[in-house]
Structure formats: C-alpha cells, structure tokens
Amino acid sequence: MMPGSMAELLFDSILVLTLLAVALSILALRQAFAAVLAFVTYGLLLAIAWVRLGSVDVALTEAAIGAGVTGVLLIAAASRLRRSIPIADKASPGIPMRIAVGALCATISAALVAAVLHLPTPAPGQALAAVANLPSTGLGNPVTGVLLAYRAIDTLLEAVVLVLVLLGDWSMAPDGQWGGRPGPRLAPEVNGPLGLLVSVLPPVGILIGIHIFWIGADMPGGAFQGGTILGAMWILTWMAGRTAPPHTSSERLRLVLVVGPALFLVAGFAGIVFAEAFLAYPEGWAKPLIIGIEAALTVSIAAALAMLVAGWPSREAPR
Amino acid sequence: MSELLFFAAAFLAGTVAVGLIRILLGPTDADRMMSAQLLGTGGIAALLLLATASGNPAILDVALCVGLLAAFAGVVFFLAASQGGGPDRAEDP
Amino acid sequence: MNGVTLFGIASALLVGLGLYGLVLSAGPLRRILAFNVLGSGIFLLFGVVARRGAAGGVGGDPVPHAIIITGLVVAFAASALAVQLMLRLSEVRAADRAGANNPDNEKPGAGDQQP
Amino acid sequence: MTYTLHVLSIISISAGLLFFLAGTVGLLRLPDTLSRLHALTKADNLGLGLIVLGLLFQAPGLLGGIKLILVWLLVLFGSAATSQLIARLARERRSSR
Numbered sequence: 001m002m003p004g005s006m007a008e009l010l011f012d013s014i015l016v017l018t019l020l021a022v023a024l025s026i027l028a029l030r031q032a033f034a035a036v037l038a039f040v041t042y043g044l045l046l047a048i049a050w051v052r053l054g055s056v057d058v059a060l061t062e063a064a065i066g067a068g069v070t071g072v073l074l075i076a077a078a079s080r081l082r083r084s085i086p087i088a089d090k091a092s093p094g095i096p097m098r099i100a101v102g103a104l105c106a107t108i109s110a111a112l113v114a115a116v117l118h119l120p121t122p123a124p125g126q127a128l129a130a131v132a133n134l135p136s137t138g139l140g141n142p143v144t145g146v147l148l149a150y151r152a153i154d155t156l157l158e159a160v161v162l163v164l165v166l167l168g169d170w171s172m173a174p175d176g177q178w179g180g181r182p183g184p185r186l187a188p189e190v191n192g193p194l195g196l197l198v199s200v201l202p203p204v205g206i207l208i209g210i211h212i213f214w215i216g217a218d219m220p221g222g223a224f225q226g227g228t229i230l231g232a233m234w235i236l237t238w239m240a241g242r243t244a245p246p247h248t249s250s251e252r253l254r255l256v257l258v259v260g261p262a263l264f265l266v267a268g269f270a271g272i273v274f275a276e277a278f279l280a281y282p283e284g285w286a287k288p289l290i291i292g293i294e295a296a297l298t299v300s301i302a303a304a305l306a307m308l309v310a311g312w313p314s315r316e317a318p319r
Numbered sequence: 320m321s322e323l324l325f326f327a328a329a330f331l332a333g334t335v336a337v338g339l340i341r342i343l344l345g346p347t348d349a350d351r352m353m354s355a356q357l358l359g360t361g362g363i364a365a366l367l368l369l370a371t372a373s374g375n376p377a378i379l380d381v382a383l384c385v386g387l388l389a390a391f392a393g394v395v396f397f398l399a400a401s402q403g404g405g406p407d408r409a410e411d412p
Numbered sequence: 413m414n415g416v417t418l419f420g421i422a423s424a425l426l427v428g429l430g431l432y433g434l435v436l437s438a439g440p441l442r443r444i445l446a447f448n449v450l451g452s453g454i455f456l457l458f459g460v461v462a463r464r465g466a467a468g469g470v471g472g473d474p475v476p477h478a479i480i481i482t483g484l485v486v487a488f489a490a491s492a493l494a495v496q497l498m499l500r501l502s503e504v505r506a507a508d509r510a511g512a513n514n515p516d517n518e519k520p521g522a523g524d525q526q527p
Numbered sequence: 528m529t530y531t532l533h534v535l536s537i538i539s540i541s542a543g544l545l546f547f548l549a550g551t552v553g554l555l556r557l558p559d560t561l562s563r564l565h566a567l568t569k570a571d572n573l574g575l576g577l578i579v580l581g582l583l584f585q586a587p588g589l590l591g592g593i594k595l596i597l598v599w600l601l602v603l604f605g606s607a608a609t610s611q612l613i614a615r616l617a618r619e620r621r622s623s624r
Contacts, residue, residue, distance in 0.1 A: 008415055009414065009415055009418075012415035012418050012419070013418060016418050016419060016421075016422040019422060019426075020422055020425060020426070020429075023426055023429055023430075023449050023452075024429065026433075026445050026446075026449060027429065027432075027433040027437070027442065027445065027446055027449065032439075032441055035441075035442065035445060036445070039445055039448070042449075042452075046452055046456075049419060049456065050459065052415065052419070053416070053419060053456075053459045053460065053462070053463045053471075053472065054462075054463050054466060054470075054471025054472040055459065055462065055463075055471060055472050055477045055480075056471075057477055057478075057481060058455075058459065058477055058480050058481055058484070061480075061481045061484050061485070062484060065484050065485065065488050066448075066452070066484070069488065070448065070488055070491060073488075073491065073492055073495055074441070074444070074445070074491075074495065077441065077495045077498065077499060078441060080499055081441065081498075081499065081502060092438045093436055097436070098436060101432060101435050101436055102432060104431075105428040105429070105431045105432040105435075106428060108427060108428055108431060109424045109425050109427060109428030109429075110424075112423070112424030112427055112428075112457065113420075113421050113424040113425075115424075116417065116420030116421060116423075116424060116457070116460065117417070117420075119420075119461065119464060121464075123461070123464035123465045124465065125462070125464075125465025125466075125467060125473040125475075126465070126473055126474075126475045127465055127466060127467040127470055127472070127473045127474060127475075128467050130470075130473070130474045130475060131467075131469065131470060131474075142470055142474035143474045143477045143478050143481070145474065146474050146475050146477070146478035147478045147481065147482070150475075151475070151478060151479075154478075154479070154482055155478075155482065158482045158485060158486060161486060161489060162485070162489055165489040165490070165492065165493050168493055169492065169493060169496050172496055172497070172500045222481075224481055224484075224485055228485075301485070305488070308488075308489060308492035308493075309492065311496050311499065312496060312500070
C-alpha cells in the first residue's frame with residue numbers, strides 16, 4: 001500500500017468532507033431541483049474518490065452513470081412530478097421516531113467504522129491471481145478480465161437483468177398503450193447556444209464513447225462505460241427534439257437490446273463444445289471473442305439505459 | 320513536483336467546495352447551476368492535476384468523460400428548469 | 413490514519429446517512445435519492461477493501477472493482493424502475509382523484525385506496 | 528531545462544488556482560445572478576486553461592498533451608454554451624418576478 005504524502009492526505013480529507021456535506025444536503029434540500037443538482041455533483045465527487053481509491057475503471061462508470069444518466073433520470077422525473085398532482089405520501093414522522101431511527105443508523109455507522117478500523121492486515125485479495133492469469137486471456141486490463149472471463153456469468157446475468165428491468169418498465173403502460181413510443185421529449189425545437197450544443201455534443205460524445213469502449217481491453221474503460229456514454233448521447237438528441245425514442249414494438253430496437261446478451265449466451269454455450277465449460281473461451285480465441293461480445297454489449301447497454309430513462313410507452317402525443 | 324501538484328489539487332478542491340454553498344443558498348435555479356458548473360470545471364482541473372501528479376494518464380479519460388457529461392447535464396437541467404414555471408413552485412415532491 | 417481509512421470512515425457515515433433518509437424521507441423522490449446515497453456508501457466501503465488488497469502492480473483488487481461496476485449499473489436500473497413506478501403511481505392517483513370529484517363514478521374510498 | 532519547466536508550470540498553475548479562487552469569491556459575494564455568472568465564466572475557463580498550460584510543461588508524451596488540450600476545448604465549449612443557457616434562465620426568472 002502506498003504510504004501517502006501529506007499533500008495527498010490533505011486532498012483526501014477535503015474530498016471526504018465535501019462528499020459528506022453534499023450527501024447531507026441531498027437529503028436536506030427542500031426543493032427537488034436543487035436536491036437532484038446536488039446529487040449530480042455528488043456523483044462527480046464520487047468519481048474523483050474512485051480515482052483516489054485506485055480504480056479508474058469504477059471512476060469512469062461512476063462519472064457516466066452516477067453523474068450522467070441517473071441525474072437525467074431524476075431531473076426528468078422531478079419536472080414531471082411537478083406538473084402533476086403531488087403524491088399524497090406518508091406524513092412527516094415525529095420527533096421520537098426520528099430519534100429512534102437516528103440512533104439505529106448511528107449504531108450501524110459506528111459498527112461499520114469499527115469494522116473499517118479493524119480490517120485484517122495483510123489484506124486478503126485476489127489481485128495476484130487475477131493478474132497472474134491475465135496473459136491467458138490476452139487482455140491487459142484485469143477488471144475487464146474479471147468482467148468478461150473469470151466472472152463472465154455475473155456480467156451475462158447483469159446484461160439480462162437490464163432487459164428484464166426494461167420489460168418491467170414497459171409493463172407499466174396503461175392498457176392499449178403497449179408498443180407505443182415512450183416519453184419524454186422536453187423541447188420541441190431548439191436554437192441558439194442550445195442548438196449548437198446539441199449539434200456538436202453527440203458526435204464528440206459518440207467518439208469518446210467508442211474510444212472508452214475500445215481501450216477497455218488494455219486500459220481502464222469498457223462496455224459499461226462506453227455504452228453509458230453512447231446512451232447519454234442518444235437521450236440528448238431526444239431531449240433536444242432532434243430524434244424521438246423508437247416505438248417499443250420496433251423490431252430493430254428489440255434486436256439491438258438483445259444482441260449483447262444473446263451473443264454472450266451463444267459464446268457461453270459454444271464454450272461447452274469448443275472449450276471445456278460454459279463461458280470458457282477456446283485457447284487463443286479469448287481476446288477476439290471478448291472484444292466481439294463487448295462490442296455487442298456496448299450497443300445493448302446504450303440502448304437499454306436510454307430506454308430506461310425514456311419510461312413506459314404511450315400511443316398518445318408525447319407527454 | 321508531484322507533492323506540489325497534490326497541494327494544488329487540494330487547494331482547488333477546497334476552493335470549489337466552498338462555492339457549493341450556492342447550491343444551498345440559491346436563491347434561483349440559475350445560481351445553483353452555476354455552483355455545480357464551477358464544481359464540474361474545478362473537478363476536471365483536479366483530475367488533470369491528479370493524472371500528472373500520480374503519473375497515471377488513464378485519469379485523463381475520466382476528465383474527458385466528466386467534461387462531456389457536465390455539458391450534457393447542463394442542457395438537461397436547463398430544459399427541466401426552464402419548463403418548470405415561475406419561481407414559486409411546489410416543494411418536495 | 414491514511415487516506416484509505418478516511419474513505420472507509422466516510423463510507424460508513426454515508427451508509428448511516430442514506431439509511432436514515434431512506435427510512436424517514438416523506439417524498440418518494442427523496443427516498444430514491446437516499447437509496448442511491450446508501451448504495452454509494454456500500455460501494456465505497458467495498459472499494460476501500462479492494463484498495464487494501466492492492467497487489468501485483470494494480471491499484472486495487474480487480475474482483476471487487478468488477479463487481480462494483482456491475483453493481484452501479486444494476487443500481488441505476490433499480491432507480492429507473494423506482495422512478496417509473498413513482499411517476500405511474502402519481503398518474504393513477506391523479507386520475508383517481510379526478511374520478512372521485514365526479515359524482516357519477518364515485519366509489520367508496522376511491523381517493524385513498526390503491527388497487 | 529527541467530528546472531525552467533517546473534518554474535513555468537508552477538507559475539501557470541498558481542495563476543489558474545487564483546482564477547478559481549476569484550470565481551468562487553465572485554459566486555459567493557456578488558449581489559445578483561447575472562454578475563455572478565460574469566465572474567464565474569471568466570474564472571473557470573481561464574483557470575482551467577492556465578492549469579492545462581502548466582501541466583503541458585509536464586506532459587509525458589504527445590498523446591497526453593493532446594488529451595489535455597482536448598479536455599480544455601471540450602470544457603470551454605460546454606461551459607460557454609451552458610453559461611448562455613444559465614443567463615437565459617436568469618433573465619426569464621427576472622422578468623417573471
């Protein structure tokens with residue numbers, strides 16, 4: 001472990017204090033817009049924290065998902081809620097309840113702090129094993145190795161989960177709306193600085209997304225990070241009214257959504273025939289297969305994340 | 320040199336973190352967005368300093384990603400704020 | 413005290429804070445935000461464990477890192493589903509309320525009872 | 528040679544930090560939204576630019592240097608456009624009051 005200089009400790013302290021202050025303000029701010037804005041800055045701070053914790057891969061994911069698409073999802077929700085009748089939810093809890101829950105949460109935090117201070121040294125881990133076996137996959141990035149070779153089954157299930165969640169999302173459509181076009185188109189026409197931004201940003205973003213996916217084999221990056229950036233750019237073109245989300249009955253959309261998991265599954269079964277197990281890659285074929293699966297996953301993840309933000313389909317005019 | 324760069328990053332982080340008070344104070348959504356934008360630019364600058372200080376060029380990709388998504392979030396928040404109506408809106412949905 | 417321990421303590425506090433918000437927040441949007449704060453605390457805690465396991469020339473144990481990446485994507489999917497449920501619920505309630513105000517289709521308890 | 532580069536880096540980065548400090552002070556102390564925006568946009572774009580310049584003296588290779596400049600251009604473009612949007616928002620709010 002690195003000894004950590006004075007200046008590094010100072011930076012980390014400031015980062016941690018800001019992180020806690022922003023987390024507190026997310027929960028304390030009364031106005032939804034401000035709370036979601038605080039949440040986006042929180043995602044950015046978390047991305048820096050992940051850099052400091054030595055994982056650029058996670059930092060990229062956090063920047064793309066935490067600060068990017070989650071923020072968009074929440075702000076779109078907040079602005080739609082504002083226009084409808086507010087949900088009559090449970091009343092604000094009383095002081096005794098607050099004290100009781102506060103005490104419980106403080107106990108949990110204290111227990112976790114105690115656990116952090118008493119973590120075993122030397123720390124157990126699989127870093128050495130992960131790095132030692134990396135040459136057999138032909139990859140240079142151990143995180144990609146874990147995601148697509150050692151623990152490929154987790155990644156496969158996750159890709160399937162995204163499709164299932166999207167189905168759940170679409171199932172919320174009222175009767176007769178199934179197969180329609182999902183929401184939200186925020187601006188019917190844009191011009192001026194906004195028009196310039198939405199003309200220039202998507203091509204730049206698509207290049208960056210492809211770059212992040214492509215370097216993932218050897219450097220921090222990969223399908224999730226690249227896919228999320230591509231998905232965000234697609235959402236941007238909807239929001240600006242340049243394109244519209246596809247009908248959920250569109251066969252092309254459905255093909256794009258399942259191509260990643262499907263290719264992954266096919267490669268998995270091929271492993272039984274051509275290698276020794278499910279999701280095992282034949283000797284010498286690991287890297288090209290992984291890159292092919294990752295490319296398909298990138299496209300599927302981009303489409304699934306964007307469609308998750310769009311919501312359930314409707315056959316009426318855009319809400 | 321790397322020690323100095325870490326100090327610079329710490330100074331920067333402290334500075335823009337203080338600017339975040341505007342998210343709490345407001346008073347308008349525009350002020351809050353400015354505060355977030357300052358933190359975004361400051362965070363990117365801090366990431367660039369960290370990339371050089373720790374000799375890890377992969378961090379530059381994180382900065383690139385943050386720069387792209389900050390502009391994206393800026394557009395979306397603008398659209399949400401500008402269609403939200405007047406200043407006296409419903410609180411706490 | 414080194415930087416990693418600092419992040420460990422922060423993550424423990426974030427878990428407590430997120431849980432408090434999740435249990436006590438009055439609005440559903442606030443609860444979704446709190447859920448995400450809670451999740452970020454747990455991911456950070458996992459990241460601290462991964463950082464301590466750094467060996468072999470990598471910045472941290474890649475196994476937890478890969479699982480955190482998976483977790484971030486799944487947490488987003490869960491938030492998206494929660495947001496859509498919240499929006500749909502508010503639509504249904506609004507429609508119910510409109511129905512309850514119209515005496516022709518008034519049903520007992522239509523305004524406060526959810527199917 | 529390295530010594531000169533270090534000095535140039537330090538001067539440039541310190542100047543960048545001062546711009547960020549000025550931006551924060553402006554954001555917190557100036558009386559109304561539009562003047563705060565005025566202070567902020569100058570500060571953060573120039574601040575980032577000076578820090579990028581300072582880091583260019585330390586850049587390990589051509590690719591790293593190009594990426595640094597790319598990040599700066601992206602932020603410059605993004606924040607120029609978002610500042611316009613924020614100004615529009617501030618003006619609308621003011622007229623609706």
